[in-house]
Amino acid sequence: MGEQAGGVRIAADGLGIKGPRGWAVRGISVEAEPGALVAVEGPSGSGRTCLLLALTGRMKVSEGTAAVGDAKLPKQMAAVRGISALAHVPGVTDLDPALTVGEHLRERALLQRRFGASLRGLLRPRGERAAEAEQRVDAALEAAGLDLETLPKGPRTAVRDLERLEALRLSIALALVGGPRLLGVDDADLKLSEGEREEVRSLLRSLAAAGTTVVAVFGEAPEGAIRVCTAQSHEDPAAGDDEPDEHVQAGEADQPDETEKADQADQADQADQADQADQADQADQGEEKADAIAETGRA
Template sequence: MTSEPTGGRPAGGLAVEARGLSVRGPRGWVFRDVDLEVPAGGLAAVAGAAGSGRTCLLLALGGRMKPAAGTVLLGGRRRGPDEMRRRTALGVMAGVNELDPALTVREHVSEALDLRAGPLSRWRGREARIRRALERVDLDVAPRTLAADLAPEQAVLLGAALALVGEPDLLLLDDVDESLPVERQRELWRRLHALAGSGVTIVAACHDAAPAEGLAQVVPLARAREEALR
């Protein structure tokens, strides 16, 4: 399933659809009865307060957390957890795959390339591939910049670059508006919108989706959390 994004470029990625998706933890429902439908090459903003289940929703969409109820379709089909994990990728997620503050941008990308490249091609065209990975997400920083020195939106984009090395169909990004003023949130959503148009479906979690209006489909989680607590 494909669509045509603004600018006439064919979209890549896979459509993602969830119906009645629910996750339950030891203390009860984390979220409940969430519906979403994002076309191939689309961008969705999952919005909710802390504790509303945003991160768990991303993990469930990526086959990394088992739902208690509901279904997830990728490309219009139900897929097993292994295939879901192969076809999706996580950006930076606290407690899961955080950036190493002592490593540079180049070292992070180089390490991601090592995990994907065969032994014979590991060093072939390395610098060009690092440059392309950063250009794809429009991350304009010196490769020797330490992860600890990145601005919050730059860290989000670096996480996206690392995830995209594996050419996933669905990119899942968490807390994209953390510590950002509204005007910088809006600029980040513009970049994510352009990135989706480059050939990947994106679902990004945030506290407030207002800066994403007109750029992303909004999926509120507040109501799901309220229902879960009843």
């Protein structure tokens, strides 16, 4: 597919990602050679998507070391984004239900022609560039296993009319149009039947076998994949820096001491005094207004 030069190696040691609410994942280590299938496994809410976004250069790494190909994270996130693509990530790669499959594909091809091509490529004749874009789309559809002729209305089928597995294949095809060396797929087996899950496993294995390094989020990692479990990172005692001191007895941390109670009482008294002062000021202002009106009447 175009300028693809094979997959990339992923190496991470003690990887941690911290957000506004604390650590999403911590202590993640993974070694994957080019063309590997890496399965990020764990329960919902365990940081699977955060790890996927970090390894594809979309979320900043907070601790540990990580490299994707020759790029180091987090300093070279832009370089990682340049060789990677995402599919089926909620809030990031959502398909427009009102658009047709053909419209999505044409839009992605146009974006690839305008922003993904080299300067030399942009200077080629329009017909030549259009032919290459069509070839990219056809190759991406074939790799994703999406046959447009099997859809209810062919390429004119609206996204809202697609089955869940068909929508997943379309999202993967759109990601493959740019010929990424690293493909990230979120929720690869979410709400699919066992037969459909096996189809997705076979699809991602085939993409990896063709040379693309694949990192995919699974509820249950497929056989033969490099398994990375995010649930273990939440069970690691080293990840408990934000836990209360072990010497504090249960319940003591939630009970204010006598000094705190006194401070709270003082604050309440001050608030009452402030309210009384405000009321007095308002009364004075009212009297001043009445006096002014009276003076005006006398005049």
